[in-house]
Every structure is written in structure tokens, then in C-alpha cells.
Amino acid sequence: MRVLKAMLRQPAALFGLIVVFAVLAMAIAAPLIAPYDPDNQMFDGLTLEGAPMPxxxxxxxxxxxLGRDLFSRLLFGARTSLVIGLVANGIAVAVGLFVGILSGYLRGIVGALLMRFTDLMMAFPALLLAIVLAALLRPSLWIVAMVIALVNWVQVARIVYTETRGLVERDFILAERSLGAGHFRILFVHILPHLMPTAIVWGTLGIATTVLLEATLSFLGIGVQPPQPSWGNIIFESQSYFQAAPWLVFFPGAIILLTALSFNLVGDALRDILDPTQRGRG
Incomplete structure (x- = not known):
């Protein structure tokens, strides 16, 4: 409640929250809101020359x-893009937390190997790696989510590793060890709660990156496959009509931009609120 009140006092965060909740509501209520079936090719949806209707x-x-209602496809595309964003980013944050905590707490050869593997993954350009993985696997909603998760966990792991290294040297952790506390208790009772604000912030910020990456893969034709709509493949299918029917690119592009911006605004606000080093500034 304190976090929500603090966010409502920030205009940018409030704007981001309104847009995020609006997009989520549209995605959930898409079958009720959409005036047409998103896959329905209507005879009156094209002009006599076979061009899209404005x-x-x-x-x-x-x-x-193909004469399908763009508004309906954007509503159902929101479902696809947000499901991938939430699932892929959730997996990425979970994997990043696991790798970062283990490597930062255990250190030694195990921590070194985990971090070198993380560095190796960070050395590959994320988009290029995602393109390769998506091309090797059969593209589908869940495959795309898995591919995005596989390339997005490394940043979280690096941040969590650094914070865990600092936490294990704190006096309260040393006191727990001296009292005979086991590794499980130290990790999940004392260290993990201190890392949750970081996970929440990165989880929120990462959704914007995930939505953009999904749109990029779908635009390149190796993401979610038609006829299932996503914001990226809507642009992909319409790119050749950019000059004749600019609304086909403008509307999905605008909603991708607005959604990514809103998640970033919410994530920035959460970072300022949850990070103790930011309190009292500004």
C-alpha cells in the first residue's frame, strides 16, 4: 500500500500504471470488447481494388x-504479447535469481563457473542469439517465451550476484552462521527477502524489453506464427502496405511503444521507491 501511494504521487508513474492496467484489461476482456473475430476475413473489409479499408x-x-478488423486483432494481439512478456520475464527473473544467489553465496569454483557461464551468455548479442534459437526451434507462443527467457536472465543474474556478495559479508549473516544456521535458512530467510525489491524492479522493467523483443522476432517472421495475432506479426504482415495503408503499421507500432514506455515508467518508479539508497533524494 505504501508503494502504491508513493507511485500515485508521481505523474509519470501514475500515467504508466493507467496505461499498463488499461492494456491488461483490454487483453483480458478481448473476447468481450472485440467487435469481430480476429481471424474473420470479411468481404466488406476490402475495397473493390482489394486494398485494406481505412x-x-x-x-x-x-x-x-486480408480484410480482418485491425482493432480486434490488436486486442487479441495484446493477449499474446503480454502472455509472452509475463511468462518469459518471470522465467528470466527466476533463473537470474537462482544463478545469482548461488554464485554469490557459494563462491569458490561453483560461483566462478556460474559467473563465467553468465559472462559467456552476455557476450552474445541478445537479439542475434534469440534469432538463432527461434530459427532452430519451431516457433510458437511458448517456444518464443522460452527463447526470450534464455537470453534475458543474464542481466538479473549479474545484478543479484553483486548484491549477494555484499550481503554475505554483512554482520547479521555472520551472526546467523555463528549461531549454526544452515544454508537454506540463510539463503531463503535472510538473503532472498533483501533481493526481492531488485527482482520486482527488474521484473517490471524486463517486461518492456520482453514485449519489444517478441515484437522484433514476430516482425522478422520467426516469432509467433499467423494466424495467431501478436503486435509484431501484425506489423510484419502489413509492412508492404506501409505507404498505401499506414494505419496498419502506425497503430500496432504506437501501442508497442506506449506499452513499453509505461512498463519502464512503472519500473523506474518502483526502483526509486524500493531502493533505500534513493530515498530522500530529489
Missing amino acids: PSSQFLLGTDT
Whole structure:
């Protein structure tokens, strides 16, 4: 409650929260809100020349190249993009926490090996690695989520490792060890709660990166496959009509930009609120 009140006092964070909740609500209620089936190719959805229909009272955001309602596809595309964003980022944060805590707490050869593996993964360009993995595997919603998770956990692991190294030297951890506390108790009762603010912040910020990466993979044709709509493949399917029907690219591009910006604003606000070193500044 304290965190929510603090965020409501920040205009940028409030704007981000409103947009995030609006996008989530639209994704959840898509079957109720969408005026048409997103895969329905309508005869009156194309002009006599076979071109997409522009925005009108019948088609709020116009139609795509196959005569499907763009507004309906964006609503259902929000479901796809957000599911991938939440699932992939959740897995990435969990893996990053696991690797970072273990390497920072155990140290020695185990910690060194885990961190060298993390450094090796960080050496690969994330987008290039995601493209290779997506091309090798059969693209689907869950495969894309797994691919994105595999390339996004390394940043979390590095941050958690650094914080864990500092925590294990703190007096309260040394006192627990002297009292005979086991590794499980130290890790999950004393160290993990101190890392949760970092995990929450990175989890929120990472959703924006994940949504953008999913859109990029789908735009390149190796992400979520049609006819299942996602914001990225909507742009991919319509790129050749960019000049003749600019709304086909503008509307999905705008909603991707707005969603990513909103998650970043919320994440920045959470970092300022939850990070003790930021309190009292500004």
C-alpha cells in the first residue's frame, strides 16, 4: 500500500500504471470488447481494388490486407504479447535469481563457473542469439517465451550476484552462521527477502524489453506464427502496405511503444521507491 501511494504521487508513474492496467484489461476482456473475430476475413473489409479499408465507424482502426478488423486483432494481439512478456520475464527473473544467489553465496569454483557461464551468455548479442534459437526451434507462443527467457536472465543474474556478495559479508549473516544456521535458512530467510525489491524492479522493467523483443522476432517472421495475432506479426504482415495503408503499421507500432514506455515508467518508479539508497533524494 505504501508503494502504491508513493507511485500515485508521481505523474509519470501514475500515467504508466493507467496505461499498463488499461492494456491488461483490454487483453483480458478481448473476447468481450472485440467487435469481430480476429481471424474473420470479411468481404466488406476490402475495397473493390482489394486494398485494406481505412478507419471508419464500421472498422474503428481499419482492416488489414486480408480484410480482418485491425482493432480486434490488436486486442487479441495484446493477449499474446503480454502472455509472452509475463511468462518469459518471470522465467528470466527466476533463473537470474537462482544463478545469482548461488554464485554469490557459494563462491569458490561453483560461483566462478556460474559467473563465467553468465559472462559467456552476455557476450552474445541478445537479439542475434534469440534469432538463432527461434530459427532452430519451431516457433510458437511458448517456444518464443522460452527463447526470450534464455537470453534475458543474464542481466538479473549479474545484478543479484553483486548484491549477494555484499550481503554475505554483512554482520547479521555472520551472526546467523555463528549461531549454526544452515544454508537454506540463510539463503531463503535472510538473503532472498533483501533481493526481492531488485527482482520486482527488474521484473517490471524486463517486461518492456520482453514485449519489444517478441515484437522484433514476430516482425522478422520467426516469432509467433499467423494466424495467431501478436503486435509484431501484425506489423510484419502489413509492412508492404506501409505507404498505401499506414494505419496498419502506425497503430500496432504506437501501442508497442506506449506499452513499453509505461512498463519502464512503472519500473523506474518502483526502483526509486524500493531502493533505500534513493530515498530522500530529489
